[in-house]
Amino acid sequence: MSLINTHGLTDEQKMMREGVLDLLSRHLPWERVRKMDEAREFPHEAYNALAEAGYLGIFYPEELGGMGASYKDIAVFMETLGYYYTGIAQGVTTTAIYAGMHVAKFGTPEMKQDIVPKIVAGKVKLALAMSEPGTGSDVAGIKTSAVRDRDDYVINGSKVWITCAHVADYLVAIVKTDKQARHNGISTILVPTNTPGVTIRPLSMLGRRTTHANEVFFDNVRVPASNLFGGEGQAWKNIMAALGLERMGLAAISAGHCFKITEYARDYARERIQFGQPISQFQVIQHKLADMMIMAETARQSVYRVAELLDGGHKVVQEASIAKIVCTENNFKCADIGMQILGGAGYSNEYDMQMFFRDSRVGPIGGGTNEIQRNIIAKQMDLA
Incomplete structure (x- = not known):
């Protein structure tokens, strides 16, 4: 049972979420994720399947071959990718948001018409x-x-x-x-x-x-x-104009990953027997899992706040930085607590928690370090 509460999402957003999870389960089954992680292999099949199903169009306007989706739609999509596997989420984000959004927003008309439809179709990747x-x-x-x-x-x-x-x-x-x-x-x-x-x-x-x-x-x-x-x-000005969506995407991936980690630790705790009972029945473990759930839900709420503001046409300088900090730091904390719940198993490569731990650590570093995000917040508070 998933811990993500989908109340508040539209029927279309719920359908998209289920569709993405179903597609990834077929084209990127979890046993393959572990092998690909060890081999450092890009998830081409899953990426191409997402493109073929039209999901990469979610980022772009209809005139460039996209869906003209809302920021909340994008948040749901990125959260879902991060929930399933952060690697495929990062693969999509790198092309579609980090690099592709610069072309879509600031490229020449010819460049936009040439490159963006190819991104949507999965025919080209960017960095x-x-x-x-x-x-x-x-x-x-x-x-x-x-x-x-x-x-x-x-x-x-x-x-x-x-x-x-x-x-x-x-x-x-x-x-x-x-x-x-x-x-x-x-x-x-x-x-x-x-x-x-x-x-x-x-x-x-x-x-x-x-x-x-x-x-x-x-x-x-x-x-x-x-x-x-x-x-x-003009690159500096353009980079600044694209940061709201970039940071929302990063935050959404981390929020989704929080839930994945929490569910994984919960399921392990239900099966692990110590002193004659599942460790999930011990209050010390229950509190750890409750803390993980609090961090996951708090992270998720910060993402949807940014999406709401962006959909309303508002600037999100402070809110996007807050979401990026909350989500990425909560992601790593969840992974750290999850490793403690699993004990020796968490430290073993035979279980996925070690991968969750490794994958979560880049969040506070990439996409503008969380120290830089705090500088931005301080400036917005008129402190600098």
Whole structure:
């Protein structure tokens, strides 16, 4: 029995949730997840099945081949993916939100009409190439340069921690077009990964192994000047405009994962016999599970608050940062408590809790660290 309360969702949202879970159970059965995690294999079959069923259109307007769905629809979808398996959730998010939303919002008309329908159909995957070895949280300090040479830009530099770059057909690269400027000196360029001079090196990560991070190197990479989009020097403003949805998506994945972990620990506690009875009958275990449930539901509520505000046309700078913090930190806390409930089994690779623990830890780091999120909240409180 799932612990997620679906009251308040529309009939269509409930149907979508059940449809997604059914599709994933067929194309990404759980025993395969464990093997793919060990092999660091991207869940191509499940990704393609989601695209074929039309689910990747949920992020985009109808004129670009999408559904024109609400933010709450997106929250339900991302929560459901995170509940089933965070790897497939991250695979979808990387292409459809992190990178694809920049194209959909700021791309040239030709670029939008070319790329977005292919994303929806599952024909292309994208990755956002932003972080660099010396500049993680300080995006304005990036060093990767794009120099205009007649009808081209020539790109040189490197990126790191680039999720899913190894399966991407295009990189949405954040580059310096004015080396003397900071925020006003960065631009966005679409780079096909098969362009000469692009090298992608997979990194061995602790968790989210099926959608792992990579290093990306640009060595005199030449792309048409028309591949720069969103306006030269306008990338910072555009990145800021896309953060509400990005952080809501991250939060929704983590909220869904909280429930998965809580259910897994509950089911184990019901079966594990100690002192002649299931450990679920001991109050100390009941309280741990109750704390996990509180954290899962609190996380979920913060996600739907952001979706409600976005659907109402409101800014969500503070609320999105709060949701990102609450959901990702609760996700890791749930996994930590879950490991304690399972005891030795939780620390064993024979059980899934160790994977949940590993996969949850990236949440407070990725997508803007939770320390940066707290800085944002402090600024919104007029403290900085």
